[in-house]
Amino acid sequence: MIKNFNEFEKYLKEKNPFKGKYFAWNGKRYFDAFQFITFMPIHLIICVDYGIDTEKYENKFKILSIEKERKKRREWHHISEETFQGKFGEKVKKFILGLGKKVYLLTYHSSKDIEKFISENPDKIKLLGPKIEMKDYLDCKTTLPQDLARIGVIPNLEEITDIQELDFISSKEKYGIPFVLQWGIGDSGSGTFFVKTEEEFNRLKNEIPPQEVKIAKYIKGYSIAICAVVYRDSVVLSQPNIQVCGQPECVSKSTTYCATDFTASSEFTDKRMSHIYDYTLKIGEWMKAKGYRGLFGIDFITTDEDLDNIYVCEVNARFTGEGRFYSFYQKREGYVPLQFFHLAEYLNIDIPRDEIETYNNSLKPLKGSCITLHNILPSDIKVGENLGPGIYKIKDGKLKYLRDGISLLDLKDEDEFVIGCAVPPRGEIIEPGASILRIQTYKSVFETKTKRFYSWVRDLIHIVRKKLDLTPV
Structure with missing residues (x-):
C-alpha cells in the first residue's frame, strides 16, 4: 500500500478513499493547497494571496482570496482568524452553506471562528485537523521547554519569565549578545527576536504586553526542520531539511524564514540523523499522549562547535511552511506523501503498522x-x-x-x-x-x-x- 508511490497509486485507484467527498484548503497561500493534489482532489481554496498564477487556476479550483478583493499584499500571520471573519468570512461561510454538500476542511491551523462555524453547521463542514486549543497548547514556546525536559529532549539553555521582570544588563551577562527573546505563539519568526542593544530590548518591553516570554542563549549554528504525523499508535517520519532564515536578499528581519533546502541535508551525518529521528519520535509520542492527531513540525538548531549536537527550538502543532513541498519532492523520489498519513488519521483509513515501520526505515534525503x-x-x-x-x-x-x-x-x-x-x-x-x-x-x-x-x-x-x-x- 505505501511501499512506494507506484503501489500507492494502485491503492488509490482500487480503493478510491476520497471518492464522493468535497475537500477545501484554508491557509495563507493558494499554492499550499497543491501539497495534496499529487494524490487527491482539492475543490475549494480559501486563501489570502492572489497573483498572476492564481488567476490561471481559477478554472480548475474555486478560489476565494482576500487579496483579490483588496488589491494589496500584506504581511500575513495567523491567517485562519482572517479568512473566517468580517465580510470576507461571511462570503466564505455563505459559499460553503450554499454548496449543498459537506465540506471536508484542511487548514493551516484551526481557529475559534472556524470551530464556531463548524459547531453551528456540523452537517455542512468537518474539520480534518486538531482544534485550536490543542494547537496553541502544544505550540506555546514558554511551556515547551519543561515538557521537553520531562521526555528526555534537550531544549536550548533558557528560562521562562515575565518580560517586565527582565533587565538588559543581567540578561546580557547571563546569555551574551545577542540573546533570544520569544513570546508564546508566533509563526515564520514573527514572535522571535535576536536582541543586540539595550535600546532594542527596551522597545520590545514597551511593545509586548505583560506576559511570559522565553529568553535563551543565541546559538551559532543553523536551523533544521522536519515534519511528522501522529497516526493512531504510530509516528510517521519524513526527511529533514535546512530551514534558512534572515538572508538579507530575501528578508529584512534576521529571524524571518526565507528558504527551505532539502538538498543540503544529504551532508547530514548518521549521528545527526539519529538524533533528529529520535527526538521526533519522542515528541510525537508525547503529543499523541496529549491527544494530538495529524501532521506537525519541529525546528532544531545545530551548534558550530558540534554540528551533530542539536537542540529543539519549537514544535509546530499544525501544517508548516516547508511541509507544502513534501508531496512534490517525495513523489519525485517514489515516496508516499506525508500528507496522506494526516488524511488517513482523520478519514479513518487503515494502514498496517508494519508498513509504517518499513516506511520510516526507508527514508533517504530529498532533493529540492x-x-x-x-x-x-x-x-x-x-x-x-x-x-x-x-x-x-x-x-x-x-x-x-x-x-x-x-x-x-x-x-x-x-x-x-x-x-x-x-x-x-x-x-x-x-x-x-x-x-x-x-x-x-x-x-x-x-x-x-x-x-x-x-x-x-x-x-x-x-x-x-x-x-x-x-x-x-
Missing part, C-alpha cells in the same frame, strides 16, 4: 529547495513589470522563460527553476515584510559553512527583483 522573496524595504513597494510564472533558466545574465510549470516535477534539468506562488501583477502594492514570490530549484541554495546563500542564488534574486522593477511608494 525553495526561496521566498519578501519586500525588504521599510516602505510599501510597487511592482513595475509583469513576470509570468513558470519554468525559467538564466541565459546571458537574464531570465529566459521556457514553459508552464508549478513544481520540481516540471523541471527537466538542474539549470531550470520555477517562479510562482502568487506572482504579483504590474501595479500591485506590497507592504513591508510581505512575501512577493517563490523560486524552486533542484540545487542546494544554502552554504552551511558560511550560513549564506550561494553566490548564484544571490545573483538570481537580484535578477528577479530587477525584472519586477520594484520601486518604493
Whole structure:
C-alpha cells in the first residue's frame, strides 16, 4: 500500500478513499493547497494571496482570496482568524452553506471562528485537523521547554519569565549578545527576536504586553526542520531539511524564514540523523499522549562547535511552511506523501503498522529547495513589470522563460527553476515584510559553512527583483 508511490497509486485507484467527498484548503497561500493534489482532489481554496498564477487556476479550483478583493499584499500571520471573519468570512461561510454538500476542511491551523462555524453547521463542514486549543497548547514556546525536559529532549539553555521582570544588563551577562527573546505563539519568526542593544530590548518591553516570554542563549549554528504525523499508535517520519532564515536578499528581519533546502541535508551525518529521528519520535509520542492527531513540525538548531549536537527550538502543532513541498519532492523520489498519513488519521483509513515501520526505515534525503522573496524595504513597494510564472533558466545574465510549470516535477534539468506562488501583477502594492514570490530549484541554495546563500542564488534574486522593477511608494 505505501511501499512506494507506484503501489500507492494502485491503492488509490482500487480503493478510491476520497471518492464522493468535497475537500477545501484554508491557509495563507493558494499554492499550499497543491501539497495534496499529487494524490487527491482539492475543490475549494480559501486563501489570502492572489497573483498572476492564481488567476490561471481559477478554472480548475474555486478560489476565494482576500487579496483579490483588496488589491494589496500584506504581511500575513495567523491567517485562519482572517479568512473566517468580517465580510470576507461571511462570503466564505455563505459559499460553503450554499454548496449543498459537506465540506471536508484542511487548514493551516484551526481557529475559534472556524470551530464556531463548524459547531453551528456540523452537517455542512468537518474539520480534518486538531482544534485550536490543542494547537496553541502544544505550540506555546514558554511551556515547551519543561515538557521537553520531562521526555528526555534537550531544549536550548533558557528560562521562562515575565518580560517586565527582565533587565538588559543581567540578561546580557547571563546569555551574551545577542540573546533570544520569544513570546508564546508566533509563526515564520514573527514572535522571535535576536536582541543586540539595550535600546532594542527596551522597545520590545514597551511593545509586548505583560506576559511570559522565553529568553535563551543565541546559538551559532543553523536551523533544521522536519515534519511528522501522529497516526493512531504510530509516528510517521519524513526527511529533514535546512530551514534558512534572515538572508538579507530575501528578508529584512534576521529571524524571518526565507528558504527551505532539502538538498543540503544529504551532508547530514548518521549521528545527526539519529538524533533528529529520535527526538521526533519522542515528541510525537508525547503529543499523541496529549491527544494530538495529524501532521506537525519541529525546528532544531545545530551548534558550530558540534554540528551533530542539536537542540529543539519549537514544535509546530499544525501544517508548516516547508511541509507544502513534501508531496512534490517525495513523489519525485517514489515516496508516499506525508500528507496522506494526516488524511488517513482523520478519514479513518487503515494502514498496517508494519508498513509504517518499513516506511520510516526507508527514508533517504530529498532533493529540492525553495526561496521566498519578501519586500525588504521599510516602505510599501510597487511592482513595475509583469513576470509570468513558470519554468525559467538564466541565459546571458537574464531570465529566459521556457514553459508552464508549478513544481520540481516540471523541471527537466538542474539549470531550470520555477517562479510562482502568487506572482504579483504590474501595479500591485506590497507592504513591508510581505512575501512577493517563490523560486524552486533542484540545487542546494544554502552554504552551511558560511550560513549564506550561494553566490548564484544571490545573483538570481537580484535578477528577479530587477525584472519586477520594484520601486518604493
